[in-house]
Amino acid sequence: MSKGFRQSQAFLHTWSGLLLGWVLFLVFIAGTIAFYREGLNRWMRPELAQVQQPMRVLAGAQTFLARKAPDAKSWFIAVADAQSPGAPVFWVPQPKPGEGRGRGRGGRGRRDNQALIGADGLVATARETRGGDFFYRFHFDLHYMPVIWARWLVGFASMMTLVAILSGIVTHKKIFRDFFTLRRAKGQRSWLDGHNATAVLALPFHLMITYTGLVTLMALLMPWAVVANYTDERAMGDALFPTMPAIARAGRPAPLLDLRTIAADAERRLGAPISSIEVSEPGDAAARVTVSQSPNATLNTRTPRLGYDGVTGRLLWQAPPTGAAAETAGVMIGLHAGRFAGAGLRFLYFLCGVGGTVMVASGMVLWTVKRRERLPDPQCPHLGFRIVERLNIAVIAGLPLGIAALFWANRLLAVGMKGRAEWEIHAMFLAWAGTAVLACVREPRAAWAGLLGATGALLVGLPLYDLAFTNRGLFAALAQGDLMLAGLDAAMLVIGIAFLLIARRVARHRPITRVMRRERRATTPERQEVTI
């Protein structure tokens, strides 16, 4: 590899990483948190008890839906397991006469068509919150904007990340020697080593997560393959996501079989747990029940499905295999989401995600550290440098503080408050906006130290609040055998302490060049001017 090639790739690496690095940081941090989305779904609803008997919850869901929406067009039940807060259910009412077929499922986001069935089989009364699912959605749908724009932006940023990773690899002349090198307290060199270490250490993960992330958005970003082969994209959808043929409503009422029977049969046939049940035309003679296997049990997220007669419980349909390419895509999405991961592997995913977040952050800080050492006049950096420096503070230090504020809003906002779930998220953005203002007005080092320290304090405070004011504090959770909740509290404590330590280090940091520059300015008061 010639020097020119390596240089060109180094240039590409810097700019593809920097230009949307702040978007990338957001995606990485939200995505990393989202690995624990189910745990956070529970952590953010401390009123809820842990699910001990999933079948009891399922029975309760069926009872609830039969009472609440007996004539609905379809019911959807997500089967609970020990990690979920309960069984979310929603239903689609019959279309009114004259009304069109509507957009697919329709009404999923509406308040009045959904509920959460708790561990005891009854409708759960917990504080209204988006829970951990918010972080999952946030990392590709962002917020306050149409989801298509957000997904294009995130998709574009992800492609730039892939380019940054690949160009970062080829630009490396001695990848092994560089990997093991760690020079401490040497300014730009130390930042470079830290960036290299976090990047190369989890390189398999970073490559995988970035490419598979693009695959999850493939339908939006690269629809042209479908256009080349199909005039109607629904034909492609039917091939990839086969569904049981729908039949019209019979008009004759017939009691729906106990879903637990069907669930047990499905689990026996599949040899794996199930995760969702869809009932079409419940209470009618033509009722059909589609059961999907849980993605927690296999690598492929597109799991096998079974179709049953809702009245007799007879198996009517099995999803046909979809072929190697579709399997591959499904496995890639499964690797990205990591839903198959048990506790140990999930923690490894989380650590790699943290590594990725640190990789992005250290890369952007490295850019300013490197440029600062080359500034002709450190007191008056050029506009680009100032923008990057301030954005770094606002995003790298500001967003974590916003997230901590979201958790605090989850604890402190009044339970009966209207629009509570949205206000938790507004709280995050309000806090983040405040940090952005701070990042612009205060001197950088003070802003960094202050924001990182505040984040640390807020995070450390959360498990303390839980101990004092909820009955799911660290010790109570351990006593109940609830390792997830205890682990989340412990993680917040540890991460908070880490932030505090980093803040202290930043506050004490005295760059060596500062003294030298002051002396240099004292001896050459006039700026050199080029005479023409």
Added chain:
Amino acid sequence: MMVLGQNHARARWARRGDIALRVLAAVPLGYAASSLWAMALARLLPGTRSGATVAAALVALALCAVAAMWAFAARSGWRAVWTIVLAGGVAAAVAWLSIAATGRA
């Protein structure tokens, strides 16, 4: 002195132009070429129609990244542009011929 200053300025703008061409080659042109290759591969790859479609899209995502790397590795900005346009053109021809011959589902 004046000439030197002008030469410096000209070199700076030439460099900016070169980078601009490479960015053009990488982002809109690279994406277009990769999309055209997605179409060509969807027509050419063996197996079921839906399988070939998925496989083509998977490959095309990787091609986007490769196109960007090539755009900056090429010896000049112009070279980056015409090579990527050529690559896209070949794919477009292949896809068009295939669709004209056997049609779509």
Added chain:
Amino acid sequence: MSGAAVLVCILAFLLFGLATEAHHRRRCAGPLSSRRRRLLRIGAWSALAVAFVLAIAAAGWIFGPVLWTGAVMAGAAAAFLALNLLPELSRTYHHGSTGQSD
């Protein structure tokens, strides 16, 4: 078995690390000849292959590669931390050996 895979990966990356100039100088007696470097690297790659076999044996052909990838990353991290942060043992041995080599 999966624990064994991680341990073997740690060994592999320790060998890779010791095949680099700076770490070899800090922790091993004698210079890093190209022969020694080649042996260390062959040993490291062999260890990675052994770890792959252990991972497949532990988790099957589908989850095995996932486990191996995790073990590789964990091993690299552990070796990186050990080589950079653990203090060198027996300084006197090093001083003695460099005196004797001439």
